[in-house]
Amino acid sequence: MKNIVLILIISLVLASSASAVQFTEGKEYICLNKPATCEAQVLEFFSFDCQHCYQFEQVYHISSNVKKLLPANTTVTKYHVNCLGPLSKQLTQAWAVAMALGVEDKVSQLMFSAVQNTQSVQTPDDIRMVFIKAGVSPKEYDWAWNSFVVKYLQRQQENAAIDFQLRGVPAIFIKGKYMIKNDGLDMRSIDLYMKQFSDVVTFLLTQ
Known part of the structure; x- marks a missing residue:
């Protein structure tokens, strides 16, 4: 009986400690005037032209790994921005195509590699070729590129960047009100960073 009581006490203490995890505005996150x-919404801004975004996504796989740690009902949306590179506007439209066709995961790695590693994306036709390599038919891509849905998604991304007064990428916003401060997180290792990142997001989702 004593052992059972002791186990219950320990469980309550651990649960209390876990729920007591707190983060500080201005350190791990910023509260916006919104x-x-x-x-339960997470919005991430990125650019295929951004080297930090490339490392965030393709080298350390932070977005995909953090996503696995978030509550099941969390909606994670990624928007491309126009502020970097000569083809940034076309890449934003291309990301709208990926969103409309539901091929974001297939396109992301190939596009990052083509832009950052091989520098093989120099024209809109090069962007189109990346989609074809990702398994999208030329006809399907051309239809989507000129579609109303893609034009709408492109404006949605551009308007969101303006609305949040975006200053740089990658940038992550929670519930439209909180922004993660990457420089305020534990950088001693990738595992610690990802764990704290997901903890901060989970914390802010409850605010």
Whole structure:
């Protein structure tokens, strides 16, 4: 009986400690002058032209690994920005194509590699070729590129960047009200960074 009571006490202490994890505004995150949405929403801004975004996504796989640690009902959306590179606007439109066709995961790695590693994306036709390599048919790509849905998604990305007064990427916003401060997280190792990143996001989703 004593052992059972002891186990219950230890469990309560551990649960209390876990729920007591707190983060500080101005250190791990910034609170924006905006109303929070009711949805469990994570919005990430990135650019294929951004080297830090490339490392964030393709080298350390932070986005995909953190996503696995978030609550199941969390909506994670990624928007491309126009502020970097001579083809940034076309790449934003291309990302809208990927969103419309549901091929973000297939396109992301290939596009990052083509832009950052081989520098083989120099024209809009080169962007189109990346989609074809990702398994999208030329006809499907051309239809999507000129579609109303893609034009809408492109404007949505551009307007969101303006609305959040974006200053750089990668940038992550929670519930439309909180922004993660990457420089305020534990950088001693990738594992510690990803764990704290997911903890901060989970914490802010409850605010």
